[in-house]
Amino acid sequence: xxxxxxxxxTLEHSQSASGSAAAHHVEExxxxxxxxxxxxxxxxxxxxxxxxxxSLSMFMxxxxxxxxxxxxxxxxxxxxxxxxxxxxxxTMHGLIxxxxxxxxxxxGLANWMIPLQVGAPDMALPRLNNxxxxxxxxxxxxxLSTLLMPGGGxxxxxxxYAPLSTTYAPPSTTFFIFALHMAGISSxxxxxxxxxxxxxxxxxxxxxxxxxxxxxxxxxxxxxxxAVMPVxxxxxxxxxxxxxxxxxxFNAAGGGDPVLxxxxxxxxxxxxxxxxxxxxxxxxxxxxxxxxxxxxxxxxSMVYATASIAILSFLVWAHHMFAVGLPLVAELFFMYTTMxxxxxxxxxxxxxxxxxxxxxxxxETPMLFALAFVVLFTIGGFSGLMLAIAxxxxxxxxxxxVVAHFHYVLVPGAVFSIMAAVYYWLPKWTGHYPDxxxxxxxxxxxxxxxxxxFFPMHFAGxxxxxxxxxxxxxxxxxxxxxxxxxxxxxxxxxxxxxxxIVKCVRGGVKAPASAWDGATDLEWxxxxxxxxxxxxxxPDLRGFKFH
Amino acid sequence: xTPVQRTVTKTLFALMMMVGFTIALVPLYDVFCNITGLNGxxxxxxxxxxxxxxxxxxYVTVQFITRTGSGLPxxxxxxxxxxxxxxxxxxxxxxxxxxxxxxxxxxxxxPSVSPSEASLHLRKITCFCFQExxxxxxxxxxxPLMFQLSRDLPENVHTVTLAYTLYPAAEEQLTSNVIAxxxxxxx
Ligand code: HEM
Ligand SMILES: [Cu+2]
Numbered sequence: 001x002x003x004x005x006x007x008x009x010t011l012e013h014s015q016s017a018s019g020s021a022a023a024h025h026v027e028e029x030x031x032x033x034x035x036x037x038x039x040x041x042x043x044x045x046x047x048x049x050x051x052x053x054x055s056l057s058m059f060m061x062x063x064x065x066x067x068x069x070x071x072x073x074x075x076x077x078x079x080x081x082x083x084x085x086x087x088x089x090x091t092m093h094g095l096i097x098x099x100x101x102x103x104x105x106x107x108g109l110a111n112w113m114i115p116l117q118v119g120a121p122d123m124a125l126p127r128l129n130n131x132x133x134x135x136x137x138x139x140x141x142x143x144l145s146t147l148l149m150p151g152g153g154x155x156x157x158x159x160x161y162a163p164l165s166t167t168y169a170p171p172s173t174t175f176f177i178f179a180l181h182m183a184g185i186s187s188x189x190x191x192x193x194x195x196x197x198x199x200x201x202x203x204x205x206x207x208x209x210x211x212x213x214x215x216x217x218x219x220x221x222x223x224x225x226x227a228v229m230p231v232x233x234x235x236x237x238x239x240x241x242x243x244x245x246x247x248x249x250f251n252a253a254g255g256g257d258p259v260l261x262x263x264x265x266x267x268x269x270x271x272x273x274x275x276x277x278x279x280x281x282x283x284x285x286x287x288x289x290x291x292x293x294x295x296x297x298x299x300x301s302m303v304y305a306t307a308s309i310a311i312l313s314f315l316v317w318a319h320h321m322f323a324v325g326l327p328l329v330a331e332l333f334f335m336y337t338t339m340x341x342x343x344x345x346x347x348x349x350x351x352x353x354x355x356x357x358x359x360x361x362x363x364e365t366p367m368l369f370a371l372a373f374v375v376l377f378t379i380g381g382f383s384g385l386m387l388a389i390a391x392x393x394x395x396x397x398x399x400x401x402v403v404a405h406f407h408y409v410l411v412p413g414a415v416f417s418i419m420a421a422v423y424y425w426l427p428k429w430t431g432h433y434p435d436x437x438x439x440x441x442x443x444x445x446x447x448x449x450x451x452x453x454f455f456p457m458h459f460a461g462x463x464x465x466x467x468x469x470x471x472x473x474x475x476x477x478x479x480x481x482x483x484x485x486x487x488x489x490x491x492x493x494x495x496x497x498x499x500x501i502v503k504c505v506r507g508g509v510k511a512p513a514s515a516w517d518g519a520t521d522l523e524w525x526x527x528x529x530x531x532x533x534x535x536x537x538x539p540d541l542r543g544f545k546f547h
Numbered sequence: 548x549t550p551v552q553r554t555v556t557k558t559l560f561a562l563m564m565m566v567g568f569t570i571a572l573v574p575l576y577d578v579f580c581n582i583t584g585l586n587g588x589x590x591x592x593x594x595x596x597x598x599x600x601x602x603x604x605x606y607v608t609v610q611f612i613t614r615t616g617s618g619l620p621x622x623x624x625x626x627x628x629x630x631x632x633x634x635x636x637x638x639x640x641x642x643x644x645x646x647x648x649x650x651x652x653x654x655x656x657x658p659s660v661s662p663s664e665a666s667l668h669l670r671k672i673t674c675f676c677f678q679e680x681x682x683x684x685x686x687x688x689x690x691p692l693m694f695q696l697s698r699d700l701p702e703n704v705h706t707v708t709l710a711y712t713l714y715p716a717a718e719e720q721l722t723s724n725v726i727a728x729x730x731x732x733x734x
Contacts, residue, residue, distance in 0.1 A: 124551045168617075192558045200550045226562050234569035249573065252657050253616065253714030257588070260576050264569075327585060327663060 039134070042126035043532060044111050047133050049429070051108025052422070054136055056498070058100030059415075061144070063491050065093040070453075070487035073480045078471050086470035087155035088147060094158025098276065099183045100140050102410065105418045106279040107132075107190045110218050113425065114194060116523035116530065117212050119203025119539045124196035132189040139182035146172035146179075157468060159269065162250035162261040166242045173243060177236045184229045191225035194218055203522075205541030209303070212521050212547065213296065216303050217282030220310045224271045224278070227314075231268040235261065259324055266317035274313045277409060278306055280377075280417030281348055284370045286521060287424050288352050289547070291367035292359025293518035296547055298351040305344035312341045322393040331390040338388035342381065349378055362517070365439030369420035372412055372447050380408030383458065398468075401461025407454045411490075412447070419446075419497065426501070427515035431529035432508030438500045445493035452486025520547065584666035588659065593677060594670045601635040602698050609696070611640065612710040613656075619715040620648030621682065623656060637695045642675060642711075644690065646682035653716040655679045658709060665707045668700040679716045 041047060068089050072080045081089070111129065115122055123129050146153035151170035154160065165173060198211070198219045211219075238249040238261075248254025250261045281302075289296040296302065318326060318334040326334075352374050361367070383405040387393050396402060426434045456479040461467075465476045472480065514524040522544070526534045548556070580588060609632055611625035626641040646652060656676045660666035671677075675690035682688060696707065 125555070188562065192555055192562075195558055196551045196554045199554050226558060227565055230562060230565040231569045231572075234566070234572075238573070252659075252712065253655065253716075255657075257576075257580075260573065263576065264572060267572075325661060325663065330585075 040130065042122075042130050044115050044123045044126065044129065045429075045530065045532060047123075047126075047129050048108050048110075048112030050133050051104050051111055051136075054133070055101050055105035055108055055418075056501075058096050058104070058140065060494070060498075062093050062096035062101055063494060065089045065096070067487060067491050069093065070484040072470055073472070074484040075481070076472055076474055076477050081470070083470045084152060084155065087157075087468070088153045090468055091154045091157055091160075092143070092147065095143065095154070095180075096140070097410075098158060098272075099180070100136070100143075102276050102414050102418070103183075103187060104136055106218075106221075106276075106414075107187075109214075109279070109283070109418070109421050109425075110190075110194055112429065113523060114197055114215055114218060115201070116428075116526065116534060117215050117521055118198060118201060118206060119522055119535045119541060120197055120201035121533065121536050121538075123193050124201055125193045128189055129193055132186045132193065135182045135186040135189075139179045139186065142175055142182070143179035146170075146175050149175070159265060160239070161265070162239060162242065162258055163252075166239050166250055169243065174240065177240050180236050181233060184233050187225050188229045191222035191229075194222040195226075198222075203535065203538040203541050205544060206546075209300065210541075210544075210546040212282070213285035213299070213302055213306075214279070214282035217278040217285075217306050220306050221275050221278045224275050224310055224313070228268045228271040228275075231264060232272075235264045235268065238264075259321075262321050262324060263317070266320045267314070269320065270317045271310075271313045273406075273409070274309060276414045277377075278310065280373065280414045281306060283417045283421045283424075284352065284373050285348075287366050287370040287420055288355050288374075290424075290516050290518040290520075291364060291370075292356050292361050294355055294359045296351070297354040297357075298347070299547055301347055302351055305347040308344045309341060312337060312344070316341060319388055319390075319393070322390045323397045335388055335390040339385065342385055342388075345381055349374060349381075360518075364423075364516070365434065365436060365443055366420045366424035366516075368440070368443045369416045369423065372443070373416045373420065376412030376416070376447075376450070377409055380405055380410075380413055383408060396461060398466055399461035400457045400465045400467055403467050404454050404457035404461055407457070411454065412450050416446075422501070424516070425523075426504050427511035428523055428526075428528050428530055430505050430508075431511055432504050433511050433515070434500050434504040435508060438496060438503070442493055442496040442500060445496065446490055449486050449488075449490030449493055453483050453490050454486070456480075456482045456486075520545065583663075584660075585663050588666065593672055593674070596637055596672055596695060597635075597670070597697065599635060600698070601633045603633055605634055606631045607634060607696055607700065607704065608706045609638075609694075610706065610708045611642075612708060613642070614710070614712050616712050616714045619652065619654050619713055621646050621652070621654050621713050623711060623713050632696060634696045634698045634700050637672060637693060639691050639693045641689050641691050644675075644680055644682060644688045646684060646686050649684050651681065651683045651686075653679050653681045654713050655716050656711040656713050658711055661708050661710070662704060664701055665696075665704050668697045668704075669707065669709070670695045670697055676711065 038046065038050060041050075068081065069086065072078070072086055111123065114120075143153075149170075149172040151172060153170070153172055154165070154176045156165040156169060160176075198215055202211070238247070241247040242249050242251055242256070248256035250256050250258050252258060285296055285302055315337045316334055318330060319338045322331060322334070363371075383401065387396055387402065387405055423434055423439055426432070460476050460479040460483075463476065463479075465472055465479075511528040513527050515528055516524070522539070522541075523530070525539070579585070608629055610629040611627070613623040613625055615621055615623065622645045624643050624645075626643070630638060630640065632638050642656075644654075655678075658674070658676045660669055672693040672695060674692050674694070676692075680688065680690075
């Protein structure tokens with residue numbers, strides 16, 4: 001029986017005996033072994049691991065679906081799957097990667113690292129934390145089970161535009177809505193927990209401007225989640241009403257308006273893409289200084305840039321709708337606001353590069369992924385700028401160029417940042433260094449695979465290949481074959497990633513508390529592997545040298 | 548209240564605000580579109596003719612597009628595909644509805660105007676789109692649209708397209724089916 005009480009009396013803010021919510025649960029909680037331990041755990045490290053394992057499993061399932069898509073597109077013509085099933089694969093792939101892999105991956109990292117980086121004993125609301133996690137496996141089991149239902153699973157694209165997703169949708173759509181509701185509630189509860197942890201449980205002496213950028217970006221992301229998840233919930237509830245209760249929110253026949261769906265969806269959707277990239281910015285901003293052995297250049301400007309990106313992200317949603325027939329003023333407004341976002345994003349890229357300038361750089365695996373992030377994410381930003389030009393977007397819209405754009409920002413962007421974070425923090429989690437040689441193989445195969453996979457999509461798109469189709473005209477054959485080969489290379493390289501993780505959990509070179517030469521953040525002051533309970537006595541950080 | 552509870556309360560409050568905002572977005576969108584005409588919907592009630600000068604110096608082409616949404620075996624055709632009118636002049640076009648189906652059914656033509664900035668300037672004096680239609684199997688029905696383009700139609704608009712999409716009047720059908728079923732079962 002391990003005593004689990006964080007010593008609340010010494011916590012910065014919770015002086016009263018009953019203490020913070022973090023302190024409540026512990027007395028009745030006993031150390032369990034076996035599966036029940038994982039089901040009932042309220043420990044931020046264990047829940048963090050659960051999130052990360054869940055995210056990795058979803059990444060593999062969503063990845064398998066992507067490989068089915070690439071297999072079908074390897075050659076023109078229909079050979080492997082039926083078009084109906086192809087549509088289910090594109091839809092499920094998108095939904096699983098966005099809501100099942102990337103978002104829970106970042107939440108897992110937040111669970112593990114935010115308490116360690118702010119000097120807190122746990123998350124502020126540990127039992128809620130357990131609940132937020134366990135909603136996810138339920139939600140995604142439900143979502144995946146729709147594939148076996150009569151009429152098949154969702155087949156209307158991850159953006160589920162009405163009336164395709166209402167009037168013309170398969171019967172399983174109600175389950176899709178329910179699953180998304182659960183995933184949304186999970187995100188909201190996770191966000192509340194993160195906000196409370198960051199704002200209330202910082203160790204004495206740590207001011208907001210002392211926090212690492214990972215913590216900062218997550219704080220801002222959590223506010224974005226609070227702001228837009230209700231909009232998503234509203235939109236799918238309206239779909240539910242349209243489907244089952246005869247309302248006509250999006251049904252033109254009954255006086256509704258399908259374009260309203262797109263406005264609501266993208267009012268959620270664009271901030272959502274920033275939810276998937278801001279924590280990545282944070283991760284890269286802690287990894288690059290470590291391996292360049294320099295302080296992060298422009299810390300304050302990084303914080304302000306993140307905040308302005310978050311605010312601007314509410315003013316750009318209709319750049320996804322340039323082709324619906326917006327009035328000229330709206331086209332111009334959304335075109336300029338979208339381009340404006342490139343300014344704070346540019347500030348960030350500038351700061352990362354300046355941090356590298358004259359640094360004593362070493363290229364361990366986490367750094368390789370972080371550097372690839374900077375280069376390849378920027379390519380995705382540039383294609384975003386091309387798409388932001390409203391008159392040009394009339395041509396690019398709904399082509400593979402858009403697919404190339406968002407995959408560049410999401411795969412070598414968000415996903416690479418998660419991988420960088422895993423390599424970076426594995427020594428802290430397991431007490432062993434990940435195998436450097438295998439890590440490099442994983443990195444190089446992934447980089448080559450990802451570029452071979454997504455770069456040709458730019459050309460296919462510019463030449464006019466529409467997205468979300470199982471068959472295509474002959475002139476796109478070479479681009480698609482290259483993409484498919486890259487897809488398989490990238491996909492199978494991820495088995496290496498799993499191998500590295502398993503190997504690292506089981507053993508390897510022992511890591512000291514401060515596992516990386518240039519690492520200065522607070523998590524590197526606790527032993528490796530981090531014991532189940534850390535910072536039970538909050539560290540006194542007055543005089544600590546932050547970043 | 549502990550500081551954590553205070554933060555959580557504030558966050559929940561923000562969350563509730565956003566829920567309320569989301570619910571409010573739907574009526575706000577409708578109001579916004581009604582005022583600006585941005586979604587190309589035209590008024591759903593008849594408007595009075597504004598008599599007054601006709602702007603003879605200007606011609607505007609008005610095109611009519613008709614199409615049938617899914618699930619209704621009807622055809623809708625406009626007597627004239629396009630007409631040239633002066634702003635201010637009232638004009639009548641006749642539309643023909645035909646039910647090719649084997650049973651009687653109800654349908655409704657839903658209009659949409661583009662460019663959307665013209666929708667506020669298109670005044671419908673009579674229109675079949677204000678009500679549902681019911682057609683017996685094989686029935687053909689001719690109905691008028693009388694409209695007028697107001698004279699303050701923006702200068703840069705030379706063509707106005709009025710699209711009608713036919714939709715089954717779903718709820719009616721559903722309830723009548725239900726009634727038929729229960730009556731059949733009860734008898
Ligand atoms: C400089 C920054 C960016 C700009 C200017 C930008 C611009 C755009 C534009 C204009 C579109 C719509 C294209 C169309 O549908 O025709 C688009 C689509 C998209 N963007 Fe970005 N973007 C940027 C960054 C990002 C980031 C950081 C992410 C995510 C991490 C992202 C994810 C997406 C996704 C997922 C779509 C496609 C959604 C869909 O239709 O399925 N973008 N972007
Ligand atoms: Cu966007």
